[in-house]
Amino acid sequence: MPLTFVGLGLCDERDITLKGLEAVRNADRVYVEFYTSRLSTSLETLERTFGREIELLERRHLEEESAKLIDEARERVVVVLVPGDPMIATTHSSVVFEAKKKGVEVRIIHNASIVSAIAGVTGLHIYRFGKIATVSYPYRNTVSRTPLDVIKQNLSINAHTLLLLDLNPEPMTIEYAVELLERIDDGTLDHFAVGVARVGSDDSLAVCDKFYRLRDHDFGKPLHSIVVLARTIHITEYEFLREFANAPASLESLVE
Template sequence: MFYLVGLGLFDEKDISLKGLECLKNVDKIYAEFFTSRLFGSSFEAIEDLVGQEIEVLVRGEVEEEHKFIEEAKTANVALITGGDPLIATTHSDFLVQCSKKGIDYEVIHGSSILSSAPAISGLQGYKFGKVTTIPFPDYNFYPKSPYESIEENLKMELHTLVLLDIQAHNDRYMTVNQGLEYLMNIKNDLDREGLITEDTLAMGIARVGSKDVCVKAGKISELIDFD
């Protein structure tokens, strides 16, 4: 049987009792932390909690090899990840594969930034529009879609939850400052007057789920230099 287990937001203590019971009883545990990770924990801390060794997978093993699914034909195998496991489309595909191969599976959900960030912002949840992600720019890769998504939401008088890119394999984690700089660079590249300016009200949220969570609201010009 295959178990897909979400670990929650910040550290190993965020895992649900159902998830903990599952991980204590499976035959093998794999982990992937490139789509999401627990910034207040480590896989060693999770190993201590569940009493089992955990094999951390690299991106290719998750997206291409899928050995954990093959092993689930004859053993109880769990794949763990930060947040809620079905937020990443890659993980949804695992369930499709299990169905095609006749492998039983169970999803154990975890708390997600998609609900926690809007909640801690104090804004009304039903006033949020399309979610967007700001990626790390690269050679010939500087998409304007994050800016355009925010603009479309503003036209409908909706808030936007903007996720920031992570590249765990390179130990790169985008900050709020970098995300705002990205948006301002796009604004400066546009040949038209955009709806997003340095005076636009924004809110930066960091370390959600921890005791020192940071929530700061203000104009983009104020937040872009806030540490």
Template sequence: MLTFIGLGLFDEYDVSLKGLEAIREADLVYAEFYTSHLMGTTPEKMEKLYGKQVHLLSREDVEQQPEWLDNAKDKNIAFLTGGDTMVSTTHVDLRLRAKNLGIETRLIHGASITSAVSGLTGLQNYRFGKSASIPYPYESRRGTKVVSETPYDTIKQNSELGLHTLVFLDIDNEKGYMSVNLALELLLEVERKRGEEVMNRAVAVGIARAGSEKPLVKADYAENLKNFDFGKPLHILVVPGKLHFLEAEALVKLAAGPEEIMENIE
């Protein structure tokens, strides 16, 4: 049996009681934290609460050579991830591999950033369009910096439909956790290059440390927000589209947004 368990948003205490019970009943416990990361805890703290050793897996262990998966043929294996399990396509692929090996699987869900964002900002979840991910720039063979324009395109398409965009920020082993500030700078860089005005006067919302006792939520125009200090990771970005009057009020009162936001309502 292979049980996929979502651990929630911030620390070891976010796991559900059902998930905690499954971990404690498992023969072996594995975890990956490259798709997401619980910033409020450590593997040692997790092991203390769970009463189990947690074997950390690399991207290669999960995506390329999941040799550990064979253990689930005759053992009870728990596979832990941040957030909600199966949100990442990597985990869907792993579940399919298990199925192909004749391994029974089950899912125990956890709190997800995709639903937490709506609660923290007051933006209605059914008004979100396609999400986007901003990767770190990379160097081309010519030594020039390459900034992906795909997330900008996604925001532009959603904006034209009046929809909000949830923007995931890159996690890199060497470069670390991308900040809201860098994400906005990259989007505005693409905009200047194209001579367009999607982000120029757009309202954006930055969220830091969702799931903690004191998450930070700040709304402002993108040009202003890029200079705001969001502090420690994890960060995530939202670019709202057209706003319902309740959403606009929420951004002003719950996210310390400028009063002018109230003018951008349907």
């Protein structure tokens, strides 16, 4: 019996692919997890739209207790729904690895994620992106320096940096992310960036400005992400950001 991971896409219940919907309707058991990403919809709406009862998975079910899920897939057709693309999260790739080691068939039905959509919403060239980092909530009042370190690494190779914002205990806003990174900044962030909100929805938004000015813009409700631009940008990236992200004219100073 297969264990199938189905990507739900970027926004709501309508973003599932036809192949994914077919897998859901043919499954014996359907699960969903919302800890690696979120949708602007509810579990009840997913159930009503897909015509299936769906059980919510917590993080431990796909980490410490993943063996139970794999064992269930030996006897039943199991589908795990994942916002975005299923294999963006290393947690899911680890489950796939363990399932295959145990001889359990695995299927992956891909979909759009922020990683693939960010180029389209910002006009930035996808091959210009470097490592991705997550801005996490402080742990014991300490702000992680990892995002700043990653930004520095990417700037050193003239690459853009996609910053994902923590989802737990609640989706982080751009305003709060800027506040956190200001606590550890050494001058690196005196640079241009793009804030994006609700990518994939009808009211998605992208705004380009200096990093610290992003907190002055109203991005509305999450989900939010930030892209810190490379040291230089291509003329077509500049033109797109001017047209669709209200970038200031001073951004032209980055054009190579």
